[in-house]
Amino acid sequence: MVDGGGGASDLLVIFGITGDLARKMTFRALYRLERHQLLDCPILGVASDDMSVGQLVKWARESIGRTEKIDDAVFDRLAGRLSYLHGDVTDSQLYDSLAELIGSPPPPPPPPPPPPPGPVVLPAR
Incomplete structure (x- = not known):
């Protein structure tokens, strides 16, 4: 898959890969993308079903x-x-495992918002 910037994606992660939507549509769409040579990255399926690749x-x-x-x-x-x-999508361990698997740490928490501006004092002329 190609992103808007023209570079290749590193990994396509699909949550719910064993679900009904994946069975009816997602796999067919991926197959068609592959058939037209529009996939160029690994695909990681994530789901709660305990199964092998x-x-x-x-x-x-x-x-x-x-x-x-x-x-x-x-x-x-x-x-x-x-x-x-x-894994279970409601369990933070899944996201830790995902981050480890793809080789990047989980994102840091967002910084606190800046303090409100104080009064503006203009220099005298």
């Missing part, structure tokens, strides 16, 4: 195959991009 790949193939004729070469390229992280 192999199980995710099988799930993706079944999902795509419901409505698409699968070209094995295209699907193999897509499957090679997939990885999986199991």
Whole structure:
């Protein structure tokens, strides 16, 4: 995927990769992007289901195959991009694991707002 600035994305993270929306639409969309050679980054699926990457790949193939004729070469390229992280989106440990996995620390908290401006004193002339 290409960002608005013309650079490549480092990683596409998809939360809920084992859900109904992913089964019906997301995998098909990813497959079509791969078929048109518009994907150029790894894909990390995140969900609460405890499964392996192999199980995710099988799930993706079944999902795509419901409505698409699968070209094995295209699907193999897509499957090679997939990885999986199991976790609960309401648990902060998931985000710590995600940050560790992608190699960056969690973002720092935002700075406090600046104090309100004081009175303006103009020099005498």
